[in-house]
Amino acid sequence: MLQLHGVWRIYDGGATQVVALRDVTLSIDDGDFVAIVGPSGSGKSTLLQIAGLLDRPTRGTVVLDGREVSSLSDRERTRLRLVTMGFVFQRFHLLRDMTAIENVALPMEAAGVPVRERYTRAAELLCAVGLGERLDFFPAKLSGGQRQRVAIARALANRPRLILADEPTGELHSEDKRQILELFQTFNRAGHTLVVVTHDPEVAAAARRRIEIRDGHVREVPVR
Amino acid sequence: MRIEADLIRPVVPAPAGYRITWLLALPFPARNMLRRWRSMLGMMVGVGIALAIAMTLSAVGKATIDVLVGDFLRSGADLYVLQQGGTPLPVYPSDTPGMIKNARSTLAAIRGISGVKGVVGVVAWPLERGRQGPVRKGERAELIAAVGIAGDPIAISNMVVVKQGRWLRRPGEVVVGDKLYRDKKIAVGDLMRLNGRDFVVVGVGRLRGIGFDADQRAYLDYDDLRQRAGLGDILNTIMVDTDQPEMVRHRIEELGSFSTFDRIQLVKLAEPLLAGRIAIFNVLNFLALLIAGIFVSNVLGRSVAERRLEFATLRAIGIPSRTILLTVGAEALLISIVAGIGGVVLSLFFGALLNGYMAPEYGLESLYSVDTGLFLTVFALALGLGIAAGYFPARAATRVEPVEVLREA
Numbered sequence: 001m002l003q004l005h006g007v008w009r010i011y012d013g014g015a016t017q018v019v020a021l022r023d024v025t026l027s028i029d030d031g032d033f034v035a036i037v038g039p040s041g042s043g044k045s046t047l048l049q050i051a052g053l054l055d056r057p058t059r060g061t062v063v064l065d066g067r068e069v070s071s072l073s074d075r076e077r078t079r080l081r082l083v084t085m086g087f088v089f090q091r092f093h094l095l096r097d098m099t100a101i102e103n104v105a106l107p108m109e110a111a112g113v114p115v116r117e118r119y120t121r122a123a124e125l126l127c128a129v130g131l132g133e134r135l136d137f138f139p140a141k142l143s144g145g146q147r148q149r150v151a152i153a154r155a156l157a158n159r160p161r162l163i164l165a166d167e168p169t170g171e172l173h174s175e176d177k178r179q180i181l182e183l184f185q186t187f188n189r190a191g192h193t194l195v196v197v198t199h200d201p202e203v204a205a206a207a208r209r210r211i212e213i214r215d216g217h218v219r220e221v222p223v224r
Numbered sequence: 225m226r227i228e229a230d231l232i233r234p235v236v237p238a239p240a241g242y243r244i245t246w247l248l249a250l251p252f253p254a255r256n257m258l259r260r261w262r263s264m265l266g267m268m269v270g271v272g273i274a275l276a277i278a279m280t281l282s283a284v285g286k287a288t289i290d291v292l293v294g295d296f297l298r299s300g301a302d303l304y305v306l307q308q309g310g311t312p313l314p315v316y317p318s319d320t321p322g323m324i325k326n327a328r329s330t331l332a333a334i335r336g337i338s339g340v341k342g343v344v345g346v347v348a349w350p351l352e353r354g355r356q357g358p359v360r361k362g363e364r365a366e367l368i369a370a371v372g373i374a375g376d377p378i379a380i381s382n383m384v385v386v387k388q389g390r391w392l393r394r395p396g397e398v399v400v401g402d403k404l405y406r407d408k409k410i411a412v413g414d415l416m417r418l419n420g421r422d423f424v425v426v427g428v429g430r431l432r433g434i435g436f437d438a439d440q441r442a443y444l445d446y447d448d449l450r451q452r453a454g455l456g457d458i459l460n461t462i463m464v465d466t467d468q469p470e471m472v473r474h475r476i477e478e479l480g481s482f483s484t485f486d487r488i489q490l491v492k493l494a495e496p497l498l499a500g501r502i503a504i505f506n507v508l509n510f511l512a513l514l515i516a517g518i519f520v521s522n523v524l525g526r527s528v529a530e531r532r533l534e535f536a537t538l539r540a541i542g543i544p545s546r547t548i549l550l551t552v553g554a555e556a557l558l559i560s561i562v563a564g565i566g567g568v569v570l571s572l573f574f575g576a577l578l579n580g581y582m583a584p585e586y587g588l589e590s591l592y593s594v595d596t597g598l599f600l601t602v603f604a605l606a607l608g609l610g611i612a613a614g615y616f617p618a619r620a621a622t623r624v625e626p627v628e629v630l631r632e633a
Contacts, residue, residue, distance in 0.1 A: 045631065049627050049631075052540075054540055054626050054627045055627040074545075075544070075545070078539065078542050078543075078544060078545070079542065079544075080542075081540070081541065081542035082541070082542025082543070082544075083542070085542075086541075087540055087541055089537075089540075093533065093534075093536075093537040093540075095256075095534060095537070095538075096534075097256060097259040097260050098255075098256070098259065101242070101248075102248065102255070105248075106252060106541075106543070107541055107542060107543070109251070109252055110252075110542060110543045110544060110547060111542075115244060115248070115249050116244060119242050119244050119248060120241075120242060122242075123242040135242065154541070155541075
């Protein structure tokens with residue numbers, strides 16, 4: 001589904017250059033549940049951003065479904081993110097002036113889903129993540145775990161094949177973390193491909209594949 | 225693919241039919257604009273005040289012309305007759321309406337023209353106001369601008385304005401202008417000594433069609449003024465009420481070397497006289513709008529900078545740049561519309577204060593004249609300016625790099 005070939009990412013800091021990724025080659029298949037682990041500053045988030053078409057590699061190529069996508073225009077990459085990928089961030093990044101259901105319906109609106117259909121689906125998704133009674137709540141009225149569940153529902157809105165999550169449990173308590181992990185496993189069983197950047201051993205243990213990144217180099221770690 | 229929700233046991237069942245309100249059915253930029261109105265209140269108030277100032281300046285500029293010619297337009301007289309070369313709207317000290325000689329016979333001749341419904345002649349002359357009792361040594365004389373009136377102005381609609389008491393009926397009476405009444409504390413029933421003769425003050429009011437300082441004058445019978453001032457048979461202006469102004473104008477000009485002016489000509493004469501003042505008002509107006517535009521651009525720019533994370537998120541999840549552009553643009557539009565409406569209301573309030581409290585102090589009927597066309601122009605300009613001012617912050621919002629902002633978060 002997604003391949004990275006010889007990807008380098010070098011940040012130009014003027015006098016100094018920071019190499020975040022060094023010649024990374026990686027393949028993620030349909031239905032994978034991949035945990036990307038490694039110490040802080042090792043390049044985990046950079047790898048996720050390149051895989052998620054949020055950033056471009058300095059060198060190397062990114063291939064999505066057989067198509068080279070790293071050189072696509074901003075507009076094409078935005079469209080691909082909208083219909084192919086779902087994002088879950090550590091700090092949720094919900095729109096504070098929109099209710100939970102509006103946050104979930106927004107990507108569908110951008111994709112051109114009719115009004116009734118998008119709100120029906122948004123309500124179903126929120127019910128599925130256990131927030132059926134919080135559809136019209138603003139993010140400020142939700143707990144951290146609830147906000148992350150709204151963010152997950154938003155990530156699933158356009159039925160993406162690939163879900164990318166950056167430290168999705170980093171700000172959550174253990175009970176909330178457990179619920180989020182259950183959701184991820186359920187989505188993976190349903191056929192979604194998941195790539196999760198995490199520091200958390202519990203999350204890493206829930207994944208079917210583990211990729212460790214250290215000083216910009218990646219290596220596959222066998223899962224016990 | 226069936227939705228993933230089916231694979232999870234819902235904590236609560238999905239609602240049978242989620243009620244979609246009109247707000248939810250709106251496109252995201254419009255919905256966001258309405259949801260965020262509270263955070264834009266400060267901008268709306270600031271821009272509203274700037275627009276109110278611009279609109280008030282426009283209305284005061286309009287009233288400036290009105291001060292000069294409004295009395296002529298409302299006086300009911302259709303033609304103003306002067307000796308050739310006279311200036312109907314005296315603004316500079318050298319401006320004079322001139323003198324029509326053989327006034328009585330000229331008045332009679334104009335009255336005799338068919339189609340003439342009423343004729344009134346006026347002559348202005350300063351008279352010395354004396355105090356009651358003995359005059360102190362070295363006491364300076366006080367001059368009052370007096371106007372002698374020949375004919376019956378009450379017969380011409382709207383020519384006479386009476387605020388207290390009544391208009392002149394017989395010799396020996398005087399009507400004082402409103403400002404004179406307030407400044408000199410002259411009351412109805414008082415005696416007013418002018419050039420050595422006592423006149424009874426019978427009213428407070430003025431004659432329309434004699435210029436913009438009509439509230440500062442004293443009005444008396446034509447013969448009384450002539451006698452007191454030692455004037456010959458002269459008039460400055462003759463005002464004519466007629467249904468056939470063009471025909472009457474020709475007939476009057478045949479009578480002698482007269483110039484006649486109708487209302488439209490007077491307005492045209494007033495406009496160049498006030499061109500300088502109107503230009504200053506327009507410059508101030510432009511500056512007020514410019515400040516409003518810079519304010520919108522600046523504050524909206526700051527708002528975009530503060531919401532970088534929000535725009536980065538929108539970009540990251542695949543919301544097109546056009547939607548983000550429209551989102552910020554819609555906010556600029558809402559600010560402009562609400563500020564425009566608020567500006568009109570505030571300007572009308574300023575106008576009520578100006579006309580209610582300040583105008584009487586200057587002896588004027590109005591210092592603020594509402595002009596719908598002018599208001600609409602300022603409103604349209606503000607709207608255009610708001611959109612233009614919102615464009616740059618909106619472009620900035622679409623250029624937020626999601627990766628940089630998400631890394632910072």
